[in-house]
Amino acid sequence: MSNEMQLKLIQTYELVCNYFDKNPQWKFIRLSNNNQPTQFTDQEAVAIYFFVGHYQKYSKIKDIYNFAKHYLGDFFPNLTSYAQFNNRLNVLYPIFYDIVLDIISNNIPENAQLKTQIIDSLPIVTCKGRNRTAKVARDCTDKGFCATKNMYYYGLKLHLLAFRRKGTLPFPNKIYFSPASENDLSVPREQNWFDELSDTELFADKIYIDSDYFKPREKYIQLDLFTPVKIVKNTSECLKQRNFAANNLFSTAVSKVRQPIEAFFNWIIEKTNIQNASKVRSSNGLWLHCFGKLAIACLYFIF
Numbered sequence: 001m002s003n004e005m006q007l008k009l010i011q012t013y014e015l016v017c018n019y020f021d022k023n024p025q026w027k028f029i030r031l032s033n034n035n036q037p038t039q040f041t042d043q044e045a046v047a048i049y050f051f052v053g054h055y056q057k058y059s060k061i062k063d064i065y066n067f068a069k070h071y072l073g074d075f076f077p078n079l080t081s082y083a084q085f086n087n088r089l090n091v092l093y094p095i096f097y098d099i100v101l102d103i104i105s106n107n108i109p110e111n112a113q114l115k116t117q118i119i120d121s122l123p124i125v126t127c128k129g130r131n132r133t134a135k136v137a138r139d140c141t142d143k144g145f146c147a148t149k150n151m152y153y154y155g156l157k158l159h160l161l162a163f164r165r166k167g168t169l170p171f172p173n174k175i176y177f178s179p180a181s182e183n184d185l186s187v188p189r190e191q192n193w194f195d196e197l198s199d200t201e202l203f204a205d206k207i208y209i210d211s212d213y214f215k216p217r218e219k220y221i222q223l224d225l226f227t228p229v230k231i232v233k234n235t236s237e238c239l240k241q242r243n244f245a246a247n248n249l250f251s252t253a254v255s256k257v258r259q260p261i262e263a264f265f266n267w268i269i270e271k272t273n274i275q276n277a278s279k280v281r282s283s284n285g286l287w288l289h290c291f292g293k294l295a296i297a298c299l300y301f302i303f
Contacts, residue, residue: 001071008055009075011303013047019099026095040078045088046095048076053296054303059273061086061288089292090284096291103298104172112163112171118203118261119161119193121184122268124177124290126277128153137286144180155180155277156290159187162261164203169264171301177290185210197223203257206230226254268297 001009020026020043051072052064065082073079080088108114123146126134134141134154141155156177162170178187184207188194194202194214198221206227217223228251269275272293280286 005055008303009047009051009072012051012054012299013043015302016043016047016050019095019102023095023098026092026098029092029094040076040080042088042092042095044076044079045085046092048072048079048085049089049292050296050299053272053292054299057271059276059293060279061089090282090288093284093288093291096288096295099295100175100291100298103295103301104175107301108163109165109171109301111165111168113165114163115199116164116201116203116257117161117173117197118164118170118258119159119188119208120205120258120261120265121160122158122265123149123151123153123180123275124156124158124277125151125153125275126155126280126286136281137283140179140283140286142179142181144182153180156286157182157184157187158274158290159184160261160264161188161193162264164257164260168260169267170260172298175294184208185213189213194223195221197221200224201226203227203254205258226257228254268293271300272296 026042048068049061049064052058052067056064056067058064058067062082065085068076068079079085123144126137126141128151130152134143143152143154144157145152157180159174159176159178160172161174162172164170174188174191174193176187176191184205194217200222201224203226208225209227209230214223214225218225229247274290274293274297277286277289280289
């Protein structure tokens with residue numbers, strides 16, 4: 001391994017150790033007789049996952065382990081078996097979510113437009129097909145439909161509220177996972193995301209249109225929702241034709257502002273393969289897949 005990659009490995013391990021030092025409560029995640037291992041530590045397991053996932057872009061735990069076994073033996077001489085390594089990471093999945101929240105909270109870039117935000121969702125697929133039935137992680141997943149891909153699937157849905165950055169990818173503000181069947185609007189509404197957006201312009205898809213909900217917020221907290229124009233049912237053909245040009249221009253303008261969040265999702269998929277969760281075999285494994293892949297993507301905001 002080159003000197004440059006060795007330096008990056010050391011930086012990654014130092015970063016992980018700093019997070020563990022800042023979060024002493026993590027030591028209680030694994031309540032067992034071996035919750036404080038001295039041979040192969042939790043810090044080493046998390047550092048391997050980050051380093052191999054981030055720099056080598058391996059998305060499968062098996063591939064991450066095999067790389068560490070063959071190329072990182074000098075740095076981690078007490079590396080456990082694959083089964084133990086996998087089980088360790090599955091138990092430690094809450095750590096990755098905490099790291100994601102820490103990174104997006106403390107690394108907001110200067111060009112982030114705090115008063116202009118974009119919201120959308122991304123399917124996380126454990127299996128797909130109209131007549132398929134999920135066999136794993138059924139306590140946290142269910143069946144949903146992705147209109148963008150015209151796809152029925154089982155899994156989760158990643159909800160993202162992000163700060164606009166003109167000319168580049170948006171920066172995450174809030175992140176939440178829900179079962180696939182959850183409506184895109186109901187989740188951020190239940191999490192009170194919109195009530196925190198005072199004096200903000202919010203760009204969203206048509207599914208977020210709910211005048212009864214947003215009208216009062218437009219008045220009291222100056223939250224302005226912009227979506228592509230949705231034709232009201234039973235609108236006369238004459239009125240449709242009369243407003244066609246104006247509606248088309250407005251919808252195009254809104255879509256141009258929204259487009260970077262689609263690019264952001266494509267970027268995460270390219271870097272981490274987060275959308276494909278077909279190989280997970282447990283609920284913990286699914287949460288590790290989601291939080292771990294997000295954390296790996298967030299490392300790009302640091303390094």
